[in-house]
Amino acid sequence: MGAEDTGGSTASDGSTADESRCRLCGLSTPATPITAPDVEGEFCCRGCLEVQRSLGDLEEAEAEAVREAIDDDGTTTPDDADAGESAFFSVEGMHCTTCEAFLEGRAGAEDGVHTVEASYATDTVRVQYDPDTVDEERLPELLSGYGYTAGRREDGRPREDTSETAKFLVGGGLFGMMVMMWYALFLYPTYFGYRPLADFGGYDGLYVLANIWLMTTFVLFYTGWPILRGAVVSLRAGVPNMDLLVALAACSAYAYSTLAMGLGRTDLYFDVTVAIILVVTGGNYYESKIKQRAVGRLSELTEQAIEDARLASSGETVPVDEVAPGDRLLVRPGERVPLDGEVREGSAAVDESLITGESKPVSKRPGDPVAGGTTVTDAPLVVAVDDTATSTLDRLVELLWEIQSSTPGIQRLADRLATVFVPLVILVAAAVAGWTLVSGGGVTAAMLLGLTVLIVSCPCALGLATPLAIAAGIRTATDRGIIVTAEAVFEDASDIGTVVLDKTGTLTEGSMSVVSVHASAPEDVLARAAAVESLSEHPIAAAIVDHAGKGEPNRPGGTAADGASDAEKTATDGGSMAVDPGEFDRTPRGVSAPIEGAQTVVGHPDLLRERGLTIDDDQNALIADARADGDVPVAVGWDGRTRGIIVVGDTPRTEWREAVGTLSRERSVVVLTGDEGAAADRFRTVEGVSEVFAGVPPEAKAETIRRLRTRGPVAMVGDGSNDAPALAAADLGIALGSGTQLASDAADAVIVDDDLRSVADTFRIAEGTNGRIKQNLGWAFLYNGLAIPMAALGLLNPLLAAVAMAASSTLVVANSSRSLGPFETDG
Secondary structure, eight states: OTTSOOOSOBOTTSOBSSTTBOTTTOOBOOSSOEEETTEEEEESSHHHHHHHHHHOOOOHHHHHHHHHHHHHHTOOOOSSTTSSEEEEEEEEOOOSHHHHHHHHHHHHTSTTEEEEEEETTTTEEEEEEOTTTSOGGGHHHHHOBTTBEEEEGGGOOOOOOHHHHHHHHHHHHHHHHHHHHHIIIIIHHHHTTOOOSSOTTSHHHHHHHHHHHHHHHHIIIIITHHHHHHHHHHHHHTOOOHHHHHHHHHHHHHHHHHHHHHTTOOOOOHHHHHHHHHHHHHHHHHHHHHHHHHOOOOHHHHHHOOOEEEBTTTOOEEEGGGOOTTOEEEEOTTOBOOSOEEEEEOOEEEEOHHHHOOOSOEEEOTTOEEOTTOEEOSSOEEEEEOTTOOOHHHHHHHHHHHHHHTSOOOOOHHHHHHHHHHHHHHHHHHHHHHHHHHTTOOHHHHHHHHHHHHHHTOTHHHHHHHHHHHHHHHHHHHHTTEEEOOTHHHHHGGGOOEEEEEIIIIIEEEEEEEEEEEESSHHHHHHHHHHHHTTOOOHHHHHHHHHHHHTOTTSOOOOSSTTHHHHHHHHHTTOTTOOOGGGOEEETTEEEEEETTEEEEEEOHHHHHHTTOBOOHHHHHHHHHHHHTTOEEEEEEETTEEEEEEEEEEEEOTTHHHHHHHHHTTSEEEEEOSOOTHHHHTTTTSTTEEEEEOSOOHHHHHHHHHHHGGGSOEEEEEOSGGGHHHHHHSSEEEEETTSOHHHHHHOSEEETTOOTTHHHHHHHHHHHHHHHHHHHHHHHHHHHHHHHHHHHTTOOOHHHHHHHHHHHHHHHHHHHHSOOOHHHHTO
């Protein structure tokens, strides 16, 4: 069903403007739409109908709530989604949410640009524009400058260059240590009444101060360049941020000290400038390391995008862009279908796992639809391109890019308060300095008081509170086989009320394998089946071949691909059951070949009946039981009767029941799958599973998540490429490490060890880290609440203010560096 056109839009209430479209997901409905008397509308499949029945349309109030929730996450789309064209660009140099506002305002001011959506979390900008007015080649220029570098998405996203930050930090650290060493030797002793080691009235003193000034200048304008740039950007964007406050404090201390040095004074605060720049740059380095995990390239599916197609009429290879609706394309075994269409000639098993995530291949015959991006496995097909001449694979990639690029970066609490905090601190500093001047305190005293307020309120503790706590949480998660790729995990996990589990690859192993072999002589049946199947490229054939290579007929095997070469040796290198390729026969429902003088048939039980092979009552019962369990029964027979039944299936994970039980203690668990019938029904009666939505097509998974969000925050756990839009649409996405790169890119956390039980650990670690963040921010606000009034009252000087600021930051670092204990990770 993946081949239907998905170009139509679905309204926010779930309905569609065209009655030929599915009410839930917007796919084209079949000639006889799926309907039910108790459910309004027409649907493309039974799965969409069941989702509609359970969740219904979004009422206007609920739809508005979801829109607001999505808007809060940044998942917005233009009112006129079809106006113009959309282009995605990767941008290097974004380091705060102010960058989003700056880039959106700068590019949005260009004529012909409709909307601009920047995402700090993914370093991506989505631009919707009028191609008749704006040349796409010019768009990167609009997004570049002021330290930003934009490039086309298909050219590859520039990586977050933490080495650049490290270079600034190392260079500044070297000169910063020299400044502090010279302060400790020559200036700090004089502050405590000791005799100076250098004569500051002569050449020696001038030499010392000149070197301190020179090294501080390097630290401020080289190491501090990203901060200074951020301050300029915040002013241009009209959104004051923490960079502005840091820059003001550092530059004020530098300017005052430079002036004081010129006047022959020794109460210089270059050390304050150095401390501020290095502490904040160090925090930014931590944050950039974290962000490097958060930004992911949609490498797998983007690389799988098909650029060429082979015309059936001439065999000529042409670019996909030149293929027109109705053209007939030849797709050979092992190749991907370039565009959505309909089979016109040939029959073959088509692997749709990259699109649907489901492991079972689907037989395609003339008249059946095929989706662009799926793989033909065992026989050539001639496909007529449909009216849209598009690919389901490309649409899935585009959908994920739209969801991720329109989601802004995590706004830390400090950044959300910056628009108030920064102007307030500047106002307090100016007021204190002005009052000192008015009251006759003198220009020097006024400058020192104002500088002290700026320094003591320098938000290093605020800036470090979140990234350092998150770094500790990431370290703990990594130790437990969990990679956190987005900071949203730590903010959103505690609010999650529903966990949605995809079936294939999440609750199951995700690959076909032999479950059991039922025969009076299982070794002989398995050996004959493997010999015949060794010449087939069907995934079920590969599973049988692989299992035979293990030599254990009654134990489930591993992945299908690993043993293929061994079986082919059995078939072609003169083994006792060698098959002559010239006598091998392939049909849509099975294969056959003579072995030791007997025609051996392997495949669907109906195929054996058609060939005149009998199936006894016990074997029919085994076939029925296998289908009831959601598995595939493969019959093997020769000499007039069926000799055995090989059961092939996607085996449930051994730990899935335990994982579901743990998750269901605090949250409701929903199972979502594209499978129907027994393969899905086996989960309905499991304790801990609240609901099962079966037969849900890939395009409807994200819509199902959105409707579930009307009940409250939702987490999605999946592994397939088709899960990626749903992972991105959920409040929290968790991908299993065995899944596709696209699923990992869309997720907020990836479980590397592929253990489903780690999903519960993810929630516990996230909740513990969130608690640590609150502790850090609580201390940071308490510190500022006490320190700023003390500085305003003249109870602190700039040096003490710098020491207090450093102590506050050190406390935050120490608290963040503690490992999360069992009590904390339990939430």
